[in-house]
Amino acid sequence: xxxxxxQIIVVGHRNPDTDAITAALVYAxxxxxxxxxxxxxxxxxxxxxxxxxxxxxxxxxxxxxxxNIPEGTQVALVDHNESxxxxxxxxxxxxxxxxxxxxxxxxxxxxxxxxxxxxxxxxGTILTKIFRENHLDIDQKTATLLxxxxxxxxxxxxxxxxxxxxxxxVEYLHPLAKIDDIQxxxxxxxxxxxxLTGFSASQILLLDFKTFPFQNEHWAVGxxxxxxxxxxxxxxxxxxxxxxxxxxxxxxNGFLFCVVDILKEKNLTLIPTEDEDKVxxxxxxxxxxxxxxxxxxxxxxxxxxxxxxxxxxxGKNK
Amino acid sequence: xxxxxxQIIVVGHRNPDTDAITAALVYAxxxxxxxxxxxxxxxxxxxxxxxxxxxxxxxxxxxxxxxNIPEGTQVALVDHNESxxxxxxxxxxxxxxxxxxxxxxxxxxxxxxxxxxxxxxxxGTILTKIFRENHLDIDQKTATLLxxxxxxxxxxxxxxxxxxxxxxxVEYLHPLAKIDDIQxxxxxxxxxxxxLTGFSASQILLLDFKTFPFQNEHWAVGxxxxxxxxxxxxxxxxxxxxxxxxxxxxxxNGFLFCVVDILKEKNLTLIPTEDEDKVxxxxxxxxxxxxxxxxxxxxxxxxxxxxxxxxxxxGKNK
Numbered sequence: 001x002x003x004x005x006x007q008i009i010v011v012g013h014r015n016p017d018t019d020a021i022t023a024a025l026v027y028a029x030x031x032x033x034x035x036x037x038x039x040x041x042x043x044x045x046x047x048x049x050x051x052x053x054x055x056x057x058x059x060x061x062x063x064x065x066x067x068n069i070p071e072g073t074q075v076a077l078v079d080h081n082e083s084x085x086x087x088x089x090x091x092x093x094x095x096x097x098x099x100x101x102x103x104x105x106x107x108x109x110x111x112x113x114x115x116x117x118x119x120x121x122x123x124g125t126i127l128t129k130i131f132r133e134n135h136l137d138i139d140q141k142t143a144t145l146l147x148x149x150x151x152x153x154x155x156x157x158x159x160x161x162x163x164x165x166x167x168x169x170v171e172y173l174h175p176l177a178k179i180d181d182i183q184x185x186x187x188x189x190x191x192x193x194x195x196l197t198g199f200s201a202s203q204i205l206l207l208d209f210k211t212f213p214f215q216n217e218h219w220a221v222g223x224x225x226x227x228x229x230x231x232x233x234x235x236x237x238x239x240x241x242x243x244x245x246x247x248x249x250x251x252x253n254g255f256l257f258c259v260v261d262i263l264k265e266k267n268l269t270l271i272p273t274e275d276e277d278k279v280x281x282x283x284x285x286x287x288x289x290x291x292x293x294x295x296x297x298x299x300x301x302x303x304x305x306x307x308x309x310x311x312x313x314x315g316k317n318k
Numbered sequence: 319x320x321x322x323x324x325q326i327i328v329v330g331h332r333n334p335d336t337d338a339i340t341a342a343l344v345y346a347x348x349x350x351x352x353x354x355x356x357x358x359x360x361x362x363x364x365x366x367x368x369x370x371x372x373x374x375x376x377x378x379x380x381x382x383x384x385x386n387i388p389e390g391t392q393v394a395l396v397d398h399n400e401s402x403x404x405x406x407x408x409x410x411x412x413x414x415x416x417x418x419x420x421x422x423x424x425x426x427x428x429x430x431x432x433x434x435x436x437x438x439x440x441x442g443t444i445l446t447k448i449f450r451e452n453h454l455d456i457d458q459k460t461a462t463l464l465x466x467x468x469x470x471x472x473x474x475x476x477x478x479x480x481x482x483x484x485x486x487x488v489e490y491l492h493p494l495a496k497i498d499d500i501q502x503x504x505x506x507x508x509x510x511x512x513x514l515t516g517f518s519a520s521q522i523l524l525l526d527f528k529t530f531p532f533q534n535e536h537w538a539v540g541x542x543x544x545x546x547x548x549x550x551x552x553x554x555x556x557x558x559x560x561x562x563x564x565x566x567x568x569x570x571n572g573f574l575f576c577v578v579d580i581l582k583e584k585n586l587t588l589i590p591t592e593d594e595d596k597v598x599x600x601x602x603x604x605x606x607x608x609x610x611x612x613x614x615x616x617x618x619x620x621x622x623x624x625x626x627x628x629x630x631x632x633g634k635n636k
Binding site: 106107117314 | 437
């Protein structure tokens with residue numbers, strides 16, 4: 001990164017998932033096709049699902065973001081907008097573009113910028129629209145990246161975040177990606193997502209880990225979307241203990257770990273201490289037994305878990 | 319407004335200009351065509367230019383926003399996003415859509431939303447793109463509203479905020495609006511904009527008045543874009559005196575009033591007290607004589623005045 005002055009850095013969120021990585025790659029490509037000098041970076045290691053997707057598409061993973069990004073560097077954010085979930089010192093950078101499908105957090109800018117937010121299931125859906133609006137061809141590799149991200153983020157349309165737009169875009173991308181059987185391909189994605197072989201408890205907790213400010217408190221919600229919840233729940237005590245350690249390490253007021261059964265569309269959330277116990281009981285009106293809260297069909301962090309916690313902390317449910 | 323539950327309120331900023339009013343009308347129309355129940359309102363009285371535009375297009379002005387909007391009402395913001403510039407109690411409403419070309423201010427949301435920001439000269443340019451992306455016809459009335467807003471906001475491409483996109487969109491709208499001579503039409507707009515007959519000094523100061531938080535301070539920047547700066551400057555003493563009153567009334571730390579010569583593209587800014595004198599000297603590196611700072615070609619509040627002040631208050635120019 002020698003020529004930093006006019007190159008835009010494109011990044012997805014920390015603890016990247018498939019949408020974060022593929023959106024960075026595809027949006028950097030879009031910007032370059034608009035004659036903007038842009039390069040995708042990643043903010044962390046890839047999970048097994050994302051590795052599988054890049055391998056299927058025949059695309060290299062983005063470089064890890066360097067440590068020494070100068071202040072004032074131009075940055076494009078995809079699949080996130082909150083500084084806590086972004087690169088180090090984001091507040092010292094010049095954010096010029098954001099493409100996202102999350103709530104708008106603490107982002108502010110000192111000049112007009114490009115923002116494209118839509119309440120759809122996946123950043124890939126918005127990116128596909130942007131390509132089409134600009135009459136750009138989508139090649140097989142790009143279509144595979146986008147399609148995979150949508151299947152991953154929406155749990156193949158099972159997630160309540162799924163919209164008609166996501167389904168239409170998948171229909172459009174399907175022939176371009178030249179993937180025969182979408183259902184079978186989604187199955188392979190979820191299998192890769194569920195494969196936690198070789199990961200420690202701490203690594204699993206942080207694989208899909210996002211922090212959120214709620215009033216004066218600092219919370220984290222981690223998620224494991226899996227076809228095999230038993231594999232995780234049988235290590236429950238190990239996770240609960242490790243969550244207490246992670247809480248300290250990240251200076252958190254609360255930490256929830258949602259174990260989401262992709263196929264049954266159910267969420268069993270691990271509750272490490274009295275702090276979370278009190279909040280979850282009141283916010284979700286549920287009972288908690290042996291460190292597990294059955295949050296039922298509340299499987300979307302973005303659309304269900306975080307808004308419920310936010311409403312609680314804003315005093316609406318108190 | 320009896321059926322508030324599912325109707326989205328669409329509003330431009332306070333002290334509305336042509337873009338704020340036409341964007342509210344056109345975006346409400348767009349949402350309705352997307353089967354969303356939406357209605358445009360205005361947050362203040364129309365200026366003479368906007369009255370002329372609506373008359374030319376044959377369109378009624380939007381209703382004034384009622385006082386009793388219930389908390390949690392769904393709101394779409396156009397041509398602004400900062401709460402200080404918006405409807406009363408915006409923080410208690412549910413913002414679901416924003417289309418804007420300003421910097422991103424203090425907006426946050428608790429759920430994913432539609433945001434469409436582009437650093438172009440006018441909201442009308444973005445709205446035209448949105449219509450085209452959605453393959454919607456633009457009728458003569460709508461084209462006239464959009465075209466007028468772009469000519470007004472960009473001072474017919476004289477403002478440094480003007481982009482290639484604004485010019486391309488005007489080219490596209492021109493035949494649809496069925497206005498023969500764009501140059502002559504822009505002249506009529508600026509004549510209407512310059513016509514301050516019957517307005518008191520206080521009314522003129524507030525016609526195009528926006529407030530901005532800078533660190534812990536609360537500033538306002540008003541603008542009069544006119545073909546006849548003499549008419550205003552000959553009343554300078556009256557304005558300077560009235561500005562001190564308005565500062566008190568709005569509890570401002572600073573208040574600048576930019577008198578912009580549309581045709582010569584020059585900005586002479588009125589400086590009411592020592593507070594503004596100190597900041598403007600340091601932030602813009604200019605001399606100030608007899609309550610007037612010659613800010614030269616800094617004619618854009620959004621792109622030049624406010625970013626310079628913001629950089630000053632953020633300590634960059636201190």
